[in-house]
Amino acid sequence: MNANSDKGAIVIEAALETMPSVPGVYRMIDAKGDAVYVGKARNLKQRVKAYVQDRRLSERLRRMVSDTESVEIVTTHTEAEALLLEANLIKRLKPKYNIVLRDDKSFPWLVMGEDHPYPQVSKHRGAQIRKGSYWGPFASAWAVNQTVTAMQRVFLLRSCADTVFASRTRPCLLFQIKRCSAPCVGRVAPDEYAKLVKQAKSFLAGKSGDVQQELAAEMEEAARSLNFERAAAVRDRLRGLTFVQGNSVVNPASLSNADVIAAWQTAGRTCVQVFFVRGGHNNGNRPFFPVHTKSEEIPEVLAAFIAQFYDDKPPPPLLLLNEQLPEVELIAEALSLKAPYKVEIVCPQRGEKRDVVLHAEVNARQALERKLAESTAQAKLLEGVAKLFNLAASPERIEVYDNSHIMGANPYGVMIVAGAAGFDKSAYRKFGIRGPITPGDDFAMMREVLQRRFSRALKEQADGAALTDWPDLVLIDGGAGQLTAARDVMADLGVNDVKLVAIAKGPDRDAGREWLHTDGTVPFQLPPNDPVLYFLQRLRDEAHRFAITTHRAGRSTAIRRSELDEILGIGSARKRALLNHFGSARGVKMAGLADLEATPGISRETALRVYAHFHPGAQRENA
Known part of the structure; x- marks a missing residue:
């Protein structure tokens, strides 16, 4: 020792x-x-x-x-x-000596709301607090969107928000293209819509054969009654159901609710591929790359992955694996504690289930090969960045900053992070500009963002925390002015071990003619086909994309805030009741006192308060 x-x-x-x-x-x-x-x-x-x-x-x-x-x-x-x-x-x-699943992404679910006479089908992420039936998880937003489309095409269920539903006076485009039964304007009776909902739930539960037989009988009955228009509509739904049933890559008849999990290991790295099968339907697949030492073998990595993967989600009754696990009985017992049924873990050796596992294994191998190829290319680019800016070693963490606003309104600053593994989206940060700042002053916005980011890091260091997120290179979208603003902030904070670089487009703002500004050298350009230039452009463009997305989200939130939010005593429930009744904040503003009192859920006292807010003169008269 x-x-x-x-x-x-x-x-x-x-x-x-x-x-x-x-x-x-x-x-x-x-x-x-x-x-x-x-x-x-x-x-x-x-x-x-x-x-x-x-x-x-x-x-x-x-x-x-x-x-x-x-x-x-x-x-x-x-x-x-x-x-x-x-x-x-x-x-x-995330202890450094454990096998760690580094994945903070939530999985999307499909929810069928049960808090409305005509249930809505939609995509859902996050806590399942809304009253309704949840189906999933799905591997990606694309996979759940495909299922929502199937629900529209086969079962004609609505996907619009309740506020839109309440304000419709005529059918929308989805009704015209036979993707909705238009319950918003009474084109379908409540009992008929309830029947559609029941069929959709049967389909999602894996009873698509029963649904198909029911639709076929309904079509034949309509034809016998000479209701050929009805028969044609049901026929179209049958065709849609057949298309959906045959559209999955992994959709074996022997699987109803299961996860197919396969791991592949190369060069000390492991990829775990997960296929989600629910109700006999393939809900998509996703690769994962657990962090571990090179000495860890697949069984140990797979065991740690499964325990962590189901920490925040319910396991299905069956897990199909490509490797036998150590302590498999203990893991199955632990997962069974999280579910209202017994969980079985199987490593099939033959038959249809083995074929599915092998398919997942091939996907794991291909995903790992792509990951390794990307890592090799990324390492060469980081070496090029280190050489270009005279860094002591390849940067492990690059932070890129950008701002976004429209004429000074809804200003936001953002930080994105990149390293050896590519973009680290879990480390991205948004900064709502607090000011006071002259509208449109990009230099002041940049100073505020850097001040807040690095002063907080220094405070955490003073409190004894390790600086695990300290950058080796800071890249700023801008020219000499932005570089000067950043340099001043760093000098004020006493930070002198971070390389600052500003990347600015040329006078014609042509991509490929960017000017690079950094201390110790005059501004310079790289050849238009230089791989390092492409890499820096990607970093800058990703920061710009994130800044624009953040700004738009903030602007949408501001737009959604109406004058009703300014009225004392009007919470979300009363606001929703008013908007559902009048269709818009403008409709509420134009309404008379009697109309406001007639709104469901609005008392006379509340109606008087709303009316007085929009008609202050009338308030004095009534007083």
């Missing part, structure tokens, strides 16, 4: 003196108070004791022991509960 390992072993031995022999989770804490390793055990004392036996440990665990300054434990009733807690802590704390 080296001296550091001895110190860590002494800390662990001291913790063992009071450690119970029960199931639980242990955390190894370093000098900065961060968790460097999280593990679970059936017997905490027996498991943690293994870390003082240095010769039996891998190099990774020896380094972990040397970093350990304290040990914290949480006891649980069973080992399965310990496994769930371990996965939750690893995903939240």
